[in-house]
Amino acid sequence: LKPPQHGHQLEADRRNATADVGPSRSSHAMVTMSSSALNVLRDPIASKGLSFTATERDRLDLNGYLPPAIETMDQQIIRLMDGYERQTSDFDRYLYLESIHDRSEVLYFRLLVENVVDMMPIVYTPTVGIACQNFSRIYRQPRGIFLSTSLRGRFYEVLRQWPQKNVEIIVVTDGSRILGLGDLGANGMGIAIGKLSLYVAAAGIHPSKVLPIMLDVGTNNEQLLMDPLYIGEKHPRLQGDAYDAIVDEFVSAVRRRWPAALVQWEDFSNDHAFPILSKYRDELLSFNDDIQGTGTVILAGLLGAMRITQSEWANQTIVFYGAGAAAVGIADMILEDMVDKGMSHSEAKDKFWLVDSKGLVTTQRSGAMQSHKLRFARDDPPLPTLLEVVKAARPTMLLGLSGKGGAFTEKIIKAMRSQCKSPIIFALSNPTSKSECTAEEAYKWGGSSTIFASGSPFAPVPIGPLGIGGTQVPGQGNNLYVFPGVGLGAISAKLRTIPDSVFALAARTLASMVTDDELAHGTVYPSLTGIRNISMHIAAAIVQQGVDTGASRVRVDTGGDDGDDKYREYVDRRMWYPDFAVSGAASRVGGGPSIIVAVGWLFLVGVHFIVFTGRSALRLLIFAENPFI
Numbered sequence: 001l002k003p004p005q006h007g008h009q010l011e012a013d014r015r016n017a018t019a020d021v022g023p024s025r026s027s028h029a030m031v032t033m034s035s036s037a038l039n040v041l042r043d044p045i046a047s048k049g050l051s052f053t054a055t056e057r058d059r060l061d062l063n064g065y066l067p068p069a070i071e072t073m074d075q076q077i078i079r080l081m082d083g084y085e086r087q088t089s090d091f092d093r094y095l096y097l098e099s100i101h102d103r104s105e106v107l108y109f110r111l112l113v114e115n116v117v118d119m120m121p122i123v124y125t126p127t128v129g130i131a132c133q134n135f136s137r138i139y140r141q142p143r144g145i146f147l148s149t150s151l152r153g154r155f156y157e158v159l160r161q162w163p164q165k166n167v168e169i170i171v172v173t174d175g176s177r178i179l180g181l182g183d184l185g186a187n188g189m190g191i192a193i194g195k196l197s198l199y200v201a202a203a204g205i206h207p208s209k210v211l212p213i214m215l216d217v218g219t220n221n222e223q224l225l226m227d228p229l230y231i232g233e234k235h236p237r238l239q240g241d242a243y244d245a246i247v248d249e250f251v252s253a254v255r256r257r258w259p260a261a262l263v264q265w266e267d268f269s270n271d272h273a274f275p276i277l278s279k280y281r282d283e284l285l286s287f288n289d290d291i292q293g294t295g296t297v298i299l300a301g302l303l304g305a306m307r308i309t310q311s312e313w314a315n316q317t318i319v320f321y322g323a324g325a326a327a328v329g330i331a332d333m334i335l336e337d338m339v340d341k342g343m344s345h346s347e348a349k350d351k352f353w354l355v356d357s358k359g360l361v362t363t364q365r366s367g368a369m370q371s372h373k374l375r376f377a378r379d380d381p382p383l384p385t386l387l388e389v390v391k392a393a394r395p396t397m398l399l400g401l402s403g404k405g406g407a408f409t410e411k412i413i414k415a416m417r418s419q420c421k422s423p424i425i426f427a428l429s430n431p432t433s434k435s436e437c438t439a440e441e442a443y444k445w446g447g448s449s450t451i452f453a454s455g456s457p458f459a460p461v462p463i464g465p466l467g468i469g470g471t472q473v474p475g476q477g478n479n480l481y482v483f484p485g486v487g488l489g490a491i492s493a494k495l496r497t498i499p500d501s502v503f504a505l506a507a508r509t510l511a512s513m514v515t516d517d518e519l520a521h522g523t524v525y526p527s528l529t530g531i532r533n534i535s536m537h538i539a540a541a542i543v544q545q546g547v548d549t550g551a552s553r554v555r556v557d558t559g560g561d562d563g564d565d566k567y568r569e570y571v572d573r574r575m576w577y578p579d580f581a582v583s584g585a586a587s588r589v590g591g592g593p594s595i596i597v598a599v600g601w602l603f604l605v606g607v608h609f610i611v612f613t614g615r616s617a618l619r620l621l622i623f624a625e626n627p628f629i
């Protein structure tokens with residue numbers, strides 16, 4: 001995010017301004033006045049825009065730099081919503097919201113919190129995908145940190161200069177696999193920014209404590225390399241030792257600068273995603289969102305689906321279309337849950353059928369196979385197409401993680417339906433254009449008892465002519481339900497690392513928050529309107545587990561009872577709500593004066609105390625001498 005300016009820094013600017021050497025004495029006064037006042041107005045964390053009060057305007061020399069109107073936050077929100085509603089495309093809405101983000105973090109996040117269902121698809125998938133594809137073209141001003149090949153050896157120096165001492169959450173990408181859109185190089189910064197918007201809006205992390213980082217090691221995207229407007233390093237991606245050294249330098253720099261911060265690895269191609277996760281997960285507070293966050297959210301959704309069909313793992317056969325980071329992350333989580341619930345490892349593994357671009361993932365395939373796939377390879381003969389796999393496996397669950405839009409064709413879904421009463425179909429690839437099928441297609445071809453979820457949102461679908469059969473509400477099977485709560489929990493508990501048990505716990509917590517009514521509509525995820533509550537519950541469960549197992553470095557006073565509420569209160573208190581009253585310039589800039597006021601009060605109370613006790617003592621003395629007074 002933009003380097004935040006703190007109250008004391010703003011005050012210092014005001015004082016230093018008088019020492020400015022201007023071209024002439026008369027213009028000097030003007031320059032100094034305007035620069036300090038404009039610093040306040042242009043600081044996206046401190047600025048309150050038209051909500052600066054008359055007193056604040058006097059104190060901060062803002063008079064004349066703002067129009068006379070003094071507005072409440074709600075009035076400002078009305079104006080911003082009016083502008084939002086005038087935008088004619090989602091991409092324009094994205095640009096509009098980002099322009100607010102750059103001017104006032106508080107207003108931007110208030111808009112997101114109040115309009116989460118409408119605005120999530122704008123700042124996040126699917127629109128963030130368009131933003132990433134065009135990131136170099138829409139680039140206006142700095143946000144976050146670019147650690148690029150040309151800065152090798154200086155990463156710590158760059159992080160040290162970042163003005164925020166207390167960064168809590170870092171989302172880092174190397175841009176190599178942005179959603180299902182492939183290698184977008186430095187343009188992938190848009191995804192880190194989008195994820196962090198959710199950390200703030202959905203988990204209440206303060207905007208000054210989140211930091212998007214782009215590890216720009218080049219790109220293999222020819223179009224970008226040839227684009228004169230491309231903002232990233234214009235060379236092919238570093239590989240092998242050179243790549244590893246960059247990641248290593250990044251990790252060392254973060255650990256030195258912000259040892260307690262959490263690092264979320266985002267959208268790394270799977271050749272790096274798995275090795276990075278296993279190399280650093282025990283030495284850095286970190287997790288991979290695409291592997292672990294996705295595994296968690298999909299496990300939760302499938303547990304919900306089994307509540308609808310009143311079945312259990314023993315009754316399931318699961319076909320994965322795509323056998324990369326996300327698919328294997330999900331398979332791992334399901335496998336663990338199956339074993340946890342009493343199945344043997346081999347019994348559980350037999351439930352999985354993974355399909356990649358070459359067909360069924362099987363040990364009988366010739367040539368080398370990536371180790372993450374090998375773990376789930378079957379011993380069956382090769383089957384080249386998804387349709388053949390569906391016919392052979394007879395799945396009850398079909399999960400799309402291929403990045404291949406439209407891959408779940410009518411034939412495939414109908415073949416599944418002919419073998420199973422309530423097909424569970426999750427088309428999870430992002431953005432919408434990469435979804436393996438639409439919600440409408442899933443219900444149309446799979447029947448009205450189909451249970452559907454998708455990575456990017458789809459609108460509810462009416463059932464039967466004129467919707468007489470009610471509506472099916474597709475759930476959004478997206479890691480957005482998980483990473484904000486996991487991050488919030490990890491930093492609230494001050495964990496050192498994030499073990500697998502945290503994700504299993506997050507999945508159970510999320511699954512438990514789906515209501516029977518939601519399930520009755522075929523929705524396996526709770527409504528997004530409650531996302532802050534969901535994040536809070538996940539985080540509280542993580543803190544509680546951390547305290548119980550000794551992994552947490554905080555203590556929570558539970559008052560002797562089992563303490564669920566106390567953990568929720570503890571987390572809830574940490575969550576920031578976008579409001580000028582608690583976070584605007586007045587409270588920050590007013591830090592100095594309020595200390596003076598507090599000291600003044602203490603002084604007066606002290607004087608009163610001395611005078612009163614002195615007077616009483618005097619009276620007592622006199623009374624003792626003369627009992628008739």
Ligand SMILES: NC(=O)c1ccc[n+]([C@@H]2O[C@H](COP(=O)([O-])OP(=O)(O)OC[C@H]3O[C@@H](n4cnc5c(N)ncnc54)[C@H](O)[C@@H]3O)[C@@H](O)[C@H]2O)c1
Pocket residue numbers: 177178179180181269270289290294297321322323324325326327355356357358400401402403404428429430431434454455456477478479480
């Ligand atoms: N919904 C979510 O929360 C979520 C989370 C993570 C990833 N995803 C989506 O999942 C997709 C894959 O992500 P990933 O990290 O696993 O990528 P990945 O590159 O690691 O895996 C992609 C897999 O799909 C296979 N594949 C590619 N083209 C195919 C084709 N034509 N037919 C069959 N298989 C094909 C590849 O062989 C590979 O196994 C992306 O679109 C991403 O947006 C969604």
Ligand SMILES: O=C(O)C[C@H](O)C(=O)O
Pocket residue numbers: 124125178179180267289290429430455478479
């Ligand atoms: O970014 C998302 O919407 C989900 C996921 O992390 C993805 O890579 O697709």
Ligand SMILES: [Mg+2]
Pocket residue numbers: 179266267289290
């Ligand atoms: Mg991702």
